[in-house]
Amino acid sequence: MNGSIVEAAVDDFAVVSLNCFEPCAAADGDLNLDGAADGQDVRWLVDGILNGAAQPALCAGDFSANGALDLADVAGFVDTLIGP
Numbered sequence: 001m002n003g004s005i006v007e008a009a010v011d012d013f014a015v016v017s018l019n020c021f022e023p024c025a026a027a028d029g030d031l032n033l034d035g036a037a038d039g040q041d042v043r044w045l046v047d048g049i050l051n052g053a054a055q056p057a058l059c060a061g062d063f064s065a066n067g068a069l070d071l072a073d074v075a076g077f078v079d080t081l082i083g084p
């Protein structure tokens with residue numbers, strides 16, 4: 001290139017996908033957001049483990065804090081259901 005100037009420009013682009021996730025607060029087990037962690041949330045946890053889940057259900061059930069509903073969350077969920 002010996003001193004020559006190369007100019008380039010981007011004149012057209014599109015954002016095809018943008019995911020903005022808020023950090024999760026501590027999981028509370030209330031996956032269906034009805035105000036209580038109870039048996040009604042079991043189906044939501046199972047469905048989330050099998051099929052994935054979006055916020056806020058993901059945050060409510062992600063006891064292992066790894067960003068996904070998985071088997072690692074079951075113990076924390078059960079502890080919440082039967083806890084004091």
Ligand SMILES: [Ca+2]
Nearest residue numbers: 030032034036
């Ligand atoms: Ca609930």
Ligand SMILES: [Ca+2]
Nearest residue numbers: 062064066068
């Ligand atoms: Ca998890």
